Amino acid sequence: MIEGDTIFYSIVIELKALESGVIPTFPGKKIHGLFFNILKDVDKEISYKLHEDKNYKPFTVSSFLGKKIDEPVTILKGKRYYIRMTFLEEKIFILFTTKIFKNKIFKEKINIEDISFSIIRIIFDKEHSKWANLLTIDDLLKENYDNKISLIFITPTLFKTGDKHLRYPDPEKIFNSLLIKFNKYSPYKLNEKVKEKFNTIKIIQRKTHLKYIYFPNFYLQGFTGNVVFEIPEDNYELKKTANILSDFAFYAGVGYKTTMGLGQTRREEPVNV
Incomplete structure (x- = not known):
């Protein structure tokens, strides 16, 4: 990999709730489950390795952005919600984003807890969300x-x-x-x-x-x-x-x-x- 190449990614996924419901405990655990369900559909072997290997965790997920995390989260049908995922390996980034783009194009719903959502938008740049961005070697090796x-x-x-x-x-x-x-x-x-x-x-x-x-x-x-x-x-x-x-x-x-x-x-x- 040469200087200037992207090495880390952060994306934001805009969702629309297709039904109402309540997530009673910390949503990050449910979104963690969603991450693996999506990855499993693409590559079961990689999904299994990520899940089982405690020393191999090249990703993070968020809870619902902007929502309180120490109380139940109420989801309302028709409302928009945002979740974030980061990637420390390009291979995982490509596998995951390719799949969610297909979900968006073919209007396949996804589930968090037992609540269904549709994917509205996938945001990659900080101009559209302060939680989306990418980091390059050049970014790291600044002079000051x-x-x-x-x-x-x-x-x-x-x-x-x-x-x-x-x-x-x-x-x-x-x-x-x-x-x-x-x-x-x-x-x-x-x-x-x-x-x-x-x-x-x-x-x-x-x-x-x-x-x-x-x-x-x-x-x-x-x-x-x-x-x-x-x-x-x-x-x-x-x-x-x-x-x-x-x-x-x-x-x-x-x-x-x-x-x-x-x-x-x-x-x-x-x-x-």
């Missing part, structure tokens, strides 16, 4: 890197360590998890030794709160909100790595269960703190 980085964690974010769930922002956990995933799926590799300096990244501003997410038989709790990180000015490699990983977070998600809509993260414009 900020030493203050602001990330907003849209959906609850947490980290699993053994049997424990860590529910507060931790620079080392955040950037280390992103580094592992980045080097797994990107053709451009970062120097993993830089992770030894992640403990020098400071949180200089935090406006977060804890939020519950209810699954059918259990619940999780994670943080949402804005966190501003400061990277030491005198370490260029650390600053470059932290900036690249912060851009990558939009596609990868952060922390635990990103394939079910947790840890959805956006980078904000540079801030003066």
